[in-house]
Amino acid sequence: MNIDSKKANRLINEKSPYLLQHAYNPVDWYPWGEEAFERARAEDKLIFLSIGYSTCHWCHVMERESFEDKEIGDLLNRYYISVKVDREEHPDVDNFYMEVCQAFTSSGGWPLTIIMTPSKYPIFAATYLPKEDSFGRPGLKTVLLKINELWQKEKERLIVIGKELVSSINDFAQEKYVELNTKVIEKAYEILLASYDRKYGGFFGAPKFPMASTLLFLLGYYEYKKDPMALEMVKKTLINMYKGGIYDHIGFGLCRYSTDKIWLVPHFEKMLYDNALIAYVCAETFKITKDEFFKTFCVEIIDYVLRNLKNPEGGFYTAEDADSEGEEGKFYIWTLQEIKDILGEKANEFIANYNITEKGNFEGKNIPNLIGKDLSCKMDENIRRKLFEYREKRTKPFRDEKILVSNNSLMICALFKAFGITKNDVYRKEAETTLKFILENTFDTDGRLHVGFKDSPMRGKATFDDYIYLIWSLIEAYDYTLDRTYILKAKSLLDETIELFYHNEEGGFFLTGKDVEHLPIRTKEVYDGAVPSGNSVAAYSLIRLSRLFFDHKIEEIAQKQFKVFGSKINKNPVSYTFFLYAFLYNLKGTEVVISGNNPKIFTEYLMSNFLPYTVWAYADDLKKIVPAYENYQTISGNTAAYVYKNGSCKSPVTTLEDFKKALEID
Structure with a gap:
């Protein structure tokens, strides 16, 4: 126009x-x-x-x-x-x-x-x-x-x-109080197992979405039951997602969803939240399997985000468009002749491995993919670089440069998870830089959080999801740095969140704050779709905060979450998989308190292994704020770890080997 x-x-x-x-x-x-x-x-x-x-x-x-x-x-x-x-x-x-x-x-x-x-x-x-x-x-x-x-x-x-x-x-x-019990966990797992695509991974047929909440629930179920099929479903889904056209093999990053059951043809837009959540899942899967593929998948996604969505001043942009020059997917698709011209004598191997044909697989052109191939067929970096540099000369899709609190909070969590499995300090620094940007740029002059930043705080006041996702990212920041300012900020934000959004009479959190009156009614969302619902993340995060602060008020609010939404979740549990992940956390909680001048001997193990129901605290830095931490001391001058698992206290330990044993004992 x-x-x-x-x-x-x-x-x-x-x-x-x-x-x-x-x-x-x-x-x-x-x-x-x-x-x-x-x-x-x-x-x-x-x-x-x-x-x-x-x-x-x-x-x-x-x-x-x-x-x-x-x-x-x-x-x-x-x-x-x-x-x-x-x-x-x-x-x-x-x-x-x-x-x-x-x-x-x-x-x-x-x-x-x-x-x-x-x-x-x-x-x-x-x-x-x-x-x-x-x-x-x-x-x-x-x-x-x-x-x-x-x-x-x-x-x-x-x-x-x-x-x-x-x-x-x-x-x-209107919520009806129904107590959740372990039967709902089994019901959700059975539905997922029945709907699982055993050939291509994923659930419920086409279209197929990444469904990060579901994958996290299955990882949690694997930890809960040690059922190998739960882990297999996650592994196969991630591998086939990676092989498919939903994944950008040339520039990395996931598209929004696949229109078919084999993950081939996506809607080509790339969203920050999808990429953050799947990177998070890949990191957690690597912790269990120690399979380098899942680390590679995680790192490639994050490298895409750092390259394409990073704001130079801090924070990450929202998304890249599906369209360029008015055509969906035009930036991403290839003709057979293009591949031959770019790669020369190396073209034939790429053409065979990545299913490139004269006819094409999308509107007469080709979406490169590894469907039906082994991961060993993956192109080498030199070939990828040639194709990437050629593609960079095309007209790029539009990029939405809003910096949203919710999406950036998810990316912060993913970056910390990547740091945990790689020990690459770049990821930790990027996470902390992003968190600092959000905290400094998305609050108005009255201290009210807004949904994001675009030259200044955006028009819309933050929803409950924005607040609770930010709290989640602050908890992860504390886990991976032991910087108490993060956990204290999480606690102060939670106090504000309860004041603005909590339904004191019935429990649960409204999506809109009490200072926002532009809709006919206030509603509570618990459905876990492309991203987990705020009420699900609240159940997860409040449990962690209650244990870190020995705070019974926070624990009561967390426990009420499992009652107020129980009726909905019992009816259709697979729509609430992150909520069920939080419920498993509630059932299987492990608390670790570390005292002494060398906490890294224990925290490095905690960061790099799959311990989804574990919260840890550094007593030396928190005892002035939470008096209960005064009770945790070194043992004969050695840094000590105190482990509380499923309501049972273990003897304090001073060596990594004893620490591992304490975590494993049920």
């Missing part, structure tokens, strides 16, 4: 890359805010709400077909007040209206299309809509005309429909 001939709308003044992509649409867009709703009330017009994100392929398609179209622009401007939302800037808005869409249609996705009353009660929901009717499905033009007609003729009925839908969502969200 030639923007020189277009008039900018209000979005031109926004920071969000997604909103700026729509700043020259003929639609009179508003950003999310009271100005739009005041005008809707004054003019008695419906709100047309469109939610997406900058690297979403189908968001681009809907923009090209409809939002750049003058006819659609005229309809929207005449009959509606149009609001455009970046789901990553207002995740609470996205979460609420996604629930609405799922209630209306039993499905969801982006772009998310909502029509609602001036009071924000929804009366229509859909995802992508073509401009015109297609295959019996109404297009956007038909929807806009029909719903406006209904608004003029049956306004009161539409208002009632919207209020009843919100009321039903609220009723469904």
